[in-house]
Amino acid sequence: MRKEDARLTDTLATSTGLLTDIGWLATCPSEGGQDGIGAIEHAAVAWRDGVIEWAGPQLDLPKAMRERPTHSAGGRMVIPGLVDCHTHLVFGGWRSDEFRRRLAGESYLDIAASGGGIRKTMRQTREAEALNLQSHALDCLTEMQALGVTTVEAKTGYGLSFDDELKLLNVVEAIRPKTRSRLVSTLLAAHVVPPECNKESYIQMIVNELIPAVSAQGLARFNDIFVEEGAFTIEDAHQILDAGRRHGLEPKLHVDQLQDGDGGRLAAAVGAVSADHLEFTRPEGRQAMAAAGTVGVCLPFASLYLNQPPMDGRAFVEDGVSIAVATDFNPGSAPSYDLPLALMLACTMSRLTPSEALKGATRIAARAVGMEDQVGSIEPGKRADFAELSADNVDEWLYHFRPNVCVRTWIDGQPVN
Ligand code: NIG
Numbered sequence: 503m504r505k506e507d508a509r510l511t512d513t514l515a516t517s518t519g520l521l522t523d524i525g526w527l528a529t530c531p532s533e534g535g536q537d538g539i540g541a542i543e544h545a546a547v548a549w550r551d552g553v554i555e556w557a558g559p560q561l562d563l564p565k566a567m568r569e570r571p572t573h574s575a576g577g578r579m580v581i582p583g584l585v586d587c588h589t590h591l592v593f594g595g596w597r598s599d600e601f602r603r604r605l606a607g608e609s610y611l612d613i614a615a616s617g618g619g620i621r622k623t624m625r626q627t628r629e630a631e632a633l634n635l636q637s638h639a640l641d642c643l644t645e646m647q648a649l650g651v652t653t654v655e656a657k658t659g660y661g662l663s664f665d666d667e668l669k670l671l672n673v674v675e676a677i678r679p680k681t682r683s684r685l686v687s688t689l690l691a692a693h694v695v696p697p698e699c700n701k702e703s704y705i706q707m708i709v710n711e712l713i714p715a716v717s718a719q720g721l722a723r724f725n726d727i728f729v730e731e732g733a734f735t736i737e738d739a740h741q742i743l744d745a746g747r748r749h750g751l752e753p754k755l756h757v758d759q760l761q762d763g764d765g766g767r768l769a770a771a772v773g774a775v776s777a778d779h780l781e782f783t784r785p786e787g788r789q790a791m792a793a794a795g796t797v798g799v800c801l802p803f804a805s806l807y808l809n810q811p812p813m814d815g816r817a818f819v820e821d822g823v824s825i826a827v828a829t830d831f832n833p834g835s836a837p838s839y840d841l842p843l844a845l846m847l848a849c850t851m852s853r854l855t856p857s858e859a860l861k862g863a864t865r866i867a868a869r870a871v872g873m874e875d876q877v878g879s880i881e882p883g884k885r886a887d888f889a890e891l892s893a894d895n896v897d898e899w900l901y902h903f904r905p906n907v908c909v910r911t912w913i914d915g916q917p918v919n
């Protein structure tokens with residue numbers, strides 16, 4: 503059993519509950535496509551032992567459920583707990599100096615070539631005590647919960663050696679029992695080649711030693727790679743993702759972020775669960791992803807901070823690709839975990855509608871982390887994870903953007919804040 507599945511059986515709630523007086527409920531069901539958010543006015547949701555039993559118009563609430571412990575949403579909007587399906591949660595140290603350097607005209611790749619970028623965070627992360635990495639990640643998760651985020655994918659990628667990548671995965675394992683957030687681990691050893699290795703020997707270490715160890719210890723569900731100039735090639739991706747597959751790790755990709763690298767067609771060829779970034783993906787890539795059923799992940803913060811053209815979310819949706827929206831939270835290209843802000847930017851920059859953006863951070867994001875049978879929608883059988891927002895509906899929420907309108911977050915039918 504995977505770690506996150508084991509966590510789900512360890513039910514914290516042991517009772518029934520009812521949330522009433524929901525002014526506007528977005529259920530975000532699997533059907534209905536990118537903008538099918540299943541909105542219901544004047545709604546209620548009932549659960550038992552942390553699992554949703556019923557959701558619908560309050561007038562239709564079954565009699566047998568009316569007497570259970572009741573909480574009022576006070577007419578507010580309720581959405582499924584948000585799913586941040588792409589973060590680099592565990593890292594040591596920030597890179598505000600690079601923010602200043604980029605504003606002065608240096609490029610992300612130039613800064614990386616001068617010893618900054620991912621390798622700088624690698625040095626800071628290797629030096630950091632595991633306990634400090636844990637407490638930093640936990641603090642971030644608490645802040646994310648306050649924004650309504652209940653499930654978070656966490657990538658490695660700042661260890662870049664056998665021991666240091668395992669150290670980061672073990673940081674996630676150490677915080678799993680200390681947070682109510684659901685965590686999904688992804689191995690991103692193939693982020694860049696560390697300075698002490700040549701690329702071939704580093705890839706051999708990932709393929710022959712690290713992936714088998716991660717798999718044997720059940721430390722990750724996904725295997726990711728950064729395909730880009732200065733990082734890895736399409737051929738490297740086949741080698742590393744195939745090795746992961748043989749050991750039960752499903753492929754994910756960072757592709758087409760800084761230039762067109764044929765990432766959409768690569769995603770389809772390797773059967774990636776998701777392909778993320780996609781700022782420069784061509785129509786052939788979008789069509790290949792649509793045919794393969796690969797989720798595209800829109801990461802507006804990275805485009806914004808690196809002053810890159812954004813991913814064209816509208817074109818992907820029109821070509822039939824399901825689009826998730828995530829923060830890409832990391833100390834370089836996306837130093838923010840504010841997923842609601844990313845949703846607003848996915849509308850303004852990537853041309854998604856507010857409903858499409860919401861579906862992209864709930865049901866579709868859950869699919870991007872293989873959790874769609876447990877989270878991402880408010881339907882019977884799903885975990886009772888919700889966010890109560892002080893907004894009228896999704897359009898008003900993402901249009902009238904305010905610092906934080908989440909007034910209460912629920913995980914497993916219990917408030918966490
Ligand atoms: O997703 N693109 C590669 N990796 C991260 C950036 C990591 C960093 O700059 O530290 C990303 O944008």
Ligand code: FE
Pocket residue numbers: 588589590756830832
């Ligand atoms: Fe990323």
